[in-house]
Amino acid sequence: MSQDKFTAVVAKDLEDLIPVFMSNRKKEVGILRSALEAGDFEQLRQLGHRMKGVGNSYGFAPVSDLGKSLEDAAKTSDKAATDAIIAEYADYLERVQIVYE
Numbered sequence: 001m002s003q004d005k006f007t008a009v010v011a012k013d014l015e016d017l018i019p020v021f022m023s024n025r026k027k028e029v030g031i032l033r034s035a036l037e038a039g040d041f042e043q044l045r046q047l048g049h050r051m052k053g054v055g056n057s058y059g060f061a062p063v064s065d066l067g068k069s070l071e072d073a074a075k076t077s078d079k080a081a082t083d084a085i086i087a088e089y090a091d092y093l094e095r096v097q098i099v100y101e
Contacts, residue, residue: 006096010059045074
């Protein structure tokens with residue numbers, strides 16, 4: 001994975017909500033990993049669906065894109081793809097820089 005930073009452009013009026021949003025996304029990575037370990041693809045599908053909906057709402061399109069990918073991989077119980085998506089999600093969350101406009 002590259003060491004480049006990602007940039008998320010977020011509406012200024014959401015600035016107060018973003019710390020909680022980001023905290024919840026980082027906790028979600030642990031939940032995703034646990035669900036994958038347990039082989040709970042239904043939970044992974046549901047979480048992917050939720051990610052898909054929430055990302056764009058807050059200005060984090062990659063969260064929505066990864067959520068769709070996760071939902072699709074979970075529907076077919078593709079463990080390798082699901083694992084790769086979770087790793088990509090964790091990496092994104094660690095490297096994203098937020099710009100408020």
